[in-house]
Amino acid sequence: MYLNPKYYKNPHEFNPDRFIGIEPQKNTLLMFGGGMRMCPGKKFALTEIRCLITLIFRSLDVSLVDANASVKLISTFMSACAELMVKINQREEQVASLFKLGG
Numbered sequence: 001m002y003l004n005p006k007y008y009k010n011p012h013e014f015n016p017d018r019f020i021g022i023e024p025q026k027n028t029l030l031m032f033g034g035g036m037r038m039c040p041g042k043k044f045a046l047t048e049i050r051c052l053i054t055l056i057f058r059s060l061d062v063s064l065v066d067a068n069a070s071v072k073l074i075s076t077f078m079s080a081c082a083e084l085m086v087k088i089n090q091r092e093e094q095v096a097s098l099f100k101l102g103g
């Protein structure tokens with residue numbers, strides 16, 4: 001599907017931006033494919049992504065710039081946050097403890 005120029009222009013070009021602001025045709029944006037050849041690593045990949053996000057956020061202090069600001073959503077085939085102003089600070093003690101693991 002992703003290599004079909006009918007649905008994706010220059011399909012062999014590495015261009016993650018191709019997905020920004022598009023309204024995909026039905027069944028042309030299946031993250032892990034579908035049917036018999038569906039990605040067998042899906043659950044593993046999602047678990048890894050959750051672990052990675054957890055590790056990143058463990059070392060960061062994230063807070064809203066304006067806790068009263070309304071959430072700006074874009075809703076097409078799925079909903080996404082259009083803008084979310086946050087303050088990000090490094091948590092020094094958390095970073096240090098990460099490097100102590102196993103040592």
Ligand code: HEM
Pocket residue numbers: 030031032033034035036037038039040041042044045
């Ligand atoms: C974010 C991570 C990943 C994404 C987005 C992804 C996506 C995909 C997609 C779109 C396909 C084609 C499915 C189709 O033809 O319908 C595929 C196939 C495949 N993926 Fe993944 N994948 C990911 C991670 C992984 C991981 C971690 C593994 C293995 C540990 C894996 C192993 C495979 C294999 C072996 C196939 C070929 C399946 C077949 O042709 O029968 N993938 N993947």
